[in-house]
Amino acid sequence: MYEGINNLVKSWHDELDIHHAENATVSGDCCRWDGVKCNEETGHVIGLDLSSSCLYGTFPCNSTLFSLNHLRELDLSKNNFNYSKIPSDIGRLPSSQISTSPSSFLSGQIPSEISKLSSLSFHYLSINEDPTGVNEKLNLKLNDLSLERLVNNLSRLTHLYLDMVDISSEVPLSLSNRTSLKAISLGFCDLLGEFPTSLLLPKLKEISLIYNPELGGYLHEFHSNSPLCILDLCGTKFCGELPSSIGNLTDLIVLGLAHNYFSELPQSIMNLTHLNRLYLSNMVDVGNAGILKSWLSKLNLLTDLMLSKMNLGIEIMPTLSNFTRLHFLSLQNNLLTEPLPSWLMNLTQLGALDLLGNQFQGPIPPWISYLINLHTLTLSFNGTVDKFDPFFMLPKLRYLKLTGVSLTFPQNICTNSSLLKLHILSLESCNLTEFPKFLRCQDELRELYLPGTSLGISHNGFSFAGNLALCGAPLFEKCKKDIVPPSPPQQLTNDEMTEEDIELIDWIIISLGCVSGFIIGYVLGKIYVADRHHDWFMETFGRRRRSETRMRRSTQRHRRN
Structure with missing residues (x-):
């Protein structure tokens, strides 16, 4: 196929030798071909868009x-280069804009020759991880070149996107010398050390550093005329006080502060009224609830909202009733009780609803079937007894986690479950007494979790800890009324349910919320929803989470010794 690209490029040279752009025919003028942009005066090819x-x-x-010596713009995104390396000849291009991602599937070291493109202004090499999640050698890396060397040579750089490129180094202070920078996006790059506060440059419109758990820093004062539109620090370890000058960022549309070490919201944050994505967590200061209640009433444009571990009570719920544009809502691990409020049925655009870690009272409301766009749903109840039936009416639901509800299931095995096509199901402490028969017809089910707190059994990759009375296939214990035990779903990879596995399921929701605020998260979210690379998503995040846990345990053992 790439011989075709070479022939195509050669034909442009041949055509331009014969035809000038002014008098070329439609069939002979490559400047009229889709994806080709030419200089109107010379006819030289200056732009090439081969995306998708x-x-x-x-x-x-x-x-x-x-050999296209006049090329200024090159876009090779959304293709599959089968993990080939970026050719070193890329340094021959005079391009001012290069984009190879998302999903170009390149691998290996980014060649040092790319730093020779001194006129490069738009550098986009993100989201190239191995979709199988098992071979880190297939990921793009910047180790040999180093971020500092790259930045030092690119004096005209305005946009830097290197999400999911393995950098594994500190953010160089020299980056703050690029005063022309408008966007920095370095999510999932294994960044280390402390982020230089001087990098909050006057022209910067976007800064996204999500999921760099070893990257710390502080937020300094923001200028009153700052054009910043996106500030996403989810999953880092920034700390300290949020400066009151954060209220100066009136153009902000994405604010991600979740899973950091901030504690208190300043009153001035209520000036940020144009937000459409807001991610907060782990801010347990009692004064935050009052600020949030007043602030949220002004945020009429929200599509994504995360308020997990914020020590919020049921009084916050009415404030959210008018957010009909929401696609993502996470109120995980708060102090929410009482029945699920009926106004939730009006949030028909919701794709993900995360209410895990609360103590809602039953029953499971039948109106939950109105949320037909849900692909992800997690709910925690406090001793509720109810039927599973409402979930059968959610045709897009792929991931469902329920805790603390004693469930009954229909005996009509397949009829009621024809709409529901689950990929992941987790039923925790649900007092199951037999294996749910409807799972026999869930032919797309990939992973099943039935964890508890007491000893249980494991069989054929399925975990049933804590459900001591559980019977039916795939267990050895047959139910008395069953003549033929139902067949198990096709796959689940782990033989035992561990604490890390449970955390991983919850982290899927958190990650979807955190990262959906900008391009990397948008792509990850779409990949997960479409289930094209679900295994990659699970394995990628699981690998990193488990690596952190192993490192933490190793440190603890070292301290004890």
């Missing part, structure tokens, strides 16, 4: 693509 062109295979090192 169904290109597949190894990128040739000697591609004639690099």
Whole structure:
């Protein structure tokens, strides 16, 4: 296929030798071809957009693509280069804008030659991780070149997107010398050390550093005329006080502070009224509830809202009743009780609803079937007894986690479950007495979790800890009324349910919320919802979470010794 690219590029040279752009025919004028942009006066090819062109295979090192001496813009995103390396000949291009992502599937070290593109202004090499999640060697890396060397040579850089590129170093202070920078996006890069506060440059419109758990820092004062639109620090370890000058960021549309070490919201934060994505967590100061209640009433444009571990009571709920644009809502691990409020049925755009870790009273409301766009749902109840039936009416639901509810299931095995096509099901402390028969018809079910707190049994990759009375296939214990035990779903990878596995399921929700505020999260969310690379999503986040846990346990053992 890439021989075709070479022939195509060669034909542009041939055509331009014969035809000038002014008198070329439609069939002979490559400047009229889709994705090709030419200089109107000279006819030289100055822009090439091959995004979403169904290109597949190894990128040739000697591609004639690099002979386009006047090329200013190159977009190879949304193709599959089968984990080939970025050719070093890329340094021959005069391009001012290069984009190879998302989902270009390149791998290996980013060549040092790319730093020779001194006129480069838009650098986009993000989201290239191995979708199987099992071979880190397939990821793009910047270790040899180093972020500092790259930035030092790119004097005209305005946009830097390196999400999911393995950097594994500190953010260089020299980056603050690039005063022309408008966007910095370095999510999932394994950044280390402390983020330089001087990098909050006067022209910066976007800064996204999500899920760099070893990256710390502080927020300093913000200028009153700051054009910042996106500030997303979810999953880092920033700490200290939020400066009152954060209220100066009136153009902000995305604010992500979840899973950091901030504690108190300043009153001035209520000036931020144009937000459409807000992610907060772990702020347990009692004064935050009052500020949130007043502030949220002004945020009429919200599509994503995370308020997990915020020590919020049921009084916050009416404030959310008018957020009909919400696609994502997480109120995980708060102090919410009473029945689920009926106004939730009006949030028909919801794709993900996360109410885990609360103490809602039953029953499971029948109106939950109105939320037909839900793909992800987690609910915690306090001793509720109810039927599973309302969930059968959610055709897009793929991930369901319920805790603290004693469930009964229909005996009509497949009829009621024809709409529901679950991929992940977790029923924790649900007092199951037999294996749910409807799962026999869930032919897309990939993972099943039935954890508890007491000893249980494991069989064929399924975990049933805590459900001591559980019977029916795939268990050895047959139910008395069953003549033929139902068949198990097809796959589940772990033989035992561990604390890390439970955390991983919850982290899916958290990650979807945190990262959906900008391009990397948007793509991850779409990948998960569409289930094209669900295994990659699970394995990628699971690998990192488990790595952190192992490191933490190793440190604890070392201290004891």
